[in-house]
Amino acid sequence: MKKLLFAIALGALALPGVARAECGKVSLAEMNWASASLITKVTEFLMVQGYGCEVTLVPSATTTAITSLAENNEPDVVPELWINSAPLYTKLEAEGKVKKATDVFSDGGTENWWVPDYLVKDHPELATIDGILANPALVGGKFHNCPDGWGCRIANDNLIKAFEFDKHGMEVFNHGSGETLSAAMASAYEAKEPFFGYMYGPTAVLGRYNMVAVDMGPYDADIHACNQTVDCATPGKSAYPAAPVLTVVTADFAERNPDVFDLVSKISFTSQGLSQLLAWQADNGASSEEAAVHFLTENKSTWEDWVNDAAREKLSAIFN
Amino acid sequence: MATYDFLFDGLGLRAWCGEKVSSGGPMTMAELLAKKNTGSADTGFSLDSIWSLPFPSLDELNRACPEFVRTRDMTKGVENSFLGFKDSLKVVLDPLTQPLSWLLEGALYLFGATPWWLMILFLAAVTYAASKSVRLMAFVSGVLLFLAFIDHYHFAMETLSIIFVCAFLCVLLGVPIGIAMSRSDRMQKLMIPLLDMLQTLPTFVYLIPLIFLFSVTEPKLYGIAIILYAIVPVVRLTDLGIRLVDQEVIEAANAFGMTRRQKLYGVQIPLALPNIMAGVNQTIMMSLAMVVIASLVSAPGLGVLVLRGIRNLELGVGLVAGLGIVLLAVILDRVTKAALARVNASTSVGSH
Secondary structure, eight states, X not given: OHHHHHHHHHHHHHHHHHHHXXXXXXXXXXXXXHHHHHHHHHHHHIIIIIHOOEEEEEEEOHHHHHHHHHHHOOOSEEEEEEGGGOTHHHHHHHHTSEEEEEESBTTOBEEEEEEEHHHXXXXXXXXXXXXXXXXXXXXXXXXXXXOTTSHHHHHHHHHHHHHTTTTTTOEEEXXXXXXXXXXXHHHHHHTTXXXXXXXXXXXXXXXXXXXEEOBOOOXXXXXXXXXXXXXXXXXXXXXXXXXXXXXXXXXXXXXXXXXXXXXXXXXXXXXXXXXXXXXXXXXXXXXXXXXXXXXXXXXXXXXXXXXXXXXHHHHHTTOO | OOTTHHHHHXXXXXXXXXOOOTTSSSOOHHHHHHTTOTTOOOOSOOHHHHHTOOOOOHHHHHHHOTXXXXXXXXXHHHHHHHHHHHHHHHHHHHHHHHHHHHHHHHHHHHHHHSOHHXXXXXXXXXXXXXXOOHHHHHHHHHHHHHHHHTTOHHXXXXXXXXXXXXXXXXXXXXXXXXXHHHHOHHHHHHHHHHHHHHHHSOHHHHHHHHHHHSOTTSTHHHHHHHHHHHHHHHHHHHHHHHHTSOHHHHHHHHHTTOOHHHHIIIIIHHHHHHHHHHHHHHHXXXXXXXXXXXXXXXXXXXXXXXXXXXXXXXXXXXXXXHHHHHHHHHHHHHHHHHHHHHHHHHHSTTOO
């Protein structure tokens, strides 16, 4: 009798464990910039509250994340991986080690050269690259280039050669880090000074200040592909396409956790929507967690399509 | 009901606090999840509520009284006040720091335009003049030739020019400050916390706001970063060296009727020279330590290669560039130590 009671007690203890085992442990990368942090927090919330997962956040950056995937098959889920800066991804995908879950930016990330709107208002010709090169002094005489090690640096260096910046008297300033590039753009806009440089989006700085994308002409896939390699013999003129930004999962994770893989494959944002969220976050001094809460409370219809029925029920208890 | 409601009700400030809006500012995750447990009414005082008593921080008090300022309002306030008076700061600081820009640009141009053979010969000559040691001169030339051999010459020269200018300015500004500190206890009390802050405050904390003051395209930004960090050892050690001068020697100088200035230049500084030179040595080392951070704010040189290695995951590039920085540090260290040894030897007693 005692043994029976003991067995029943043990079984009762095991029950919560069984209930938890539906999802288990998930390691989720959190990149060190605003948009990625926000997406990670939304994903984490849905996983924990909807699917009962035990989520570990792994602070990360593009290069470190792709290396970790290559060498350690970790973390399980990597949201907002910019493929242009992680060329190793294509090789890993071909080997079958990682899988693309989805395009987390539904219309791709934007990469562009920008000038402030007050400059274009006073001088409409500055909206095109030819107009800028004809009047370099109007935009400050300097092009703010990406730091060394970013994918855009290679493309920009080739485009600089193709557009012949030196012949038009346009200097190039190579930034040391992304922080100084955003700070330079922000400080120029605050002081209403001329600015001409590269920025990618969606970012808080683009969401906060009204910049105009410079018209660089049409996009040509072959020319751009060559521009993105270091030893491109014939750099050409081409605009930037929308940059592919993916959520990537390890192949193991997709197999062992198909429900959560399905969730992650549906989480996706438009560029404009995310920029607005980031601008809201900056204006309200909110943390990425609070911005995630704001997104979840304001966009119930959007994320309800992402989760399965069981999760939807659990989450409705919170968002009644 | 917030925990600290009683405070504001008791002080009679409820009218000033105003109506509690359900979402006073962005909702936090904790608040969202709290909506799940809608059944649990908080009934009075319990042991549990003592254990989980929240600290009366700005955010916590704001929950009880919406008029109360939150921490994020405070940080926003700091930001706004900085943006507010940065224009007036700019008017004062820009002309003061412009010479730094000119010096850095000039040095970078000079070191870059001089042909390699002339440069290496010149540096070898300077080494010999400072240390009078043929071995050291050979070592320095060897290191520079090695760096040139692995195509790091241009980067090494950029780093070297920046270090020379910054270390020179550190010594030029730091020694007088150290001397002033040594003469006045009050000034020392004022300066020590400032020096501590300069050494420990993370550089990026004040560098990003500085970008709003000066343009990041100007060399003075990273020049200021390096100087603010590296000036501390020479200031401290000059102060220490002068204060450590034997009191009996000072008494003897007083007995001879020396004026303060004669004492300073004739007795104190020569006797403090070992410490001052140690300070100069440390200043140069700390300038080199700042190379990579300076490259984060667009300084040219070996730091750029290190960053490229980090970002592209080219371990070799980063390691070799880092090794280049170490080698530069070693040669500068040896040369200043040799100069210091000669200074020590010449000022030690027994030469008459």
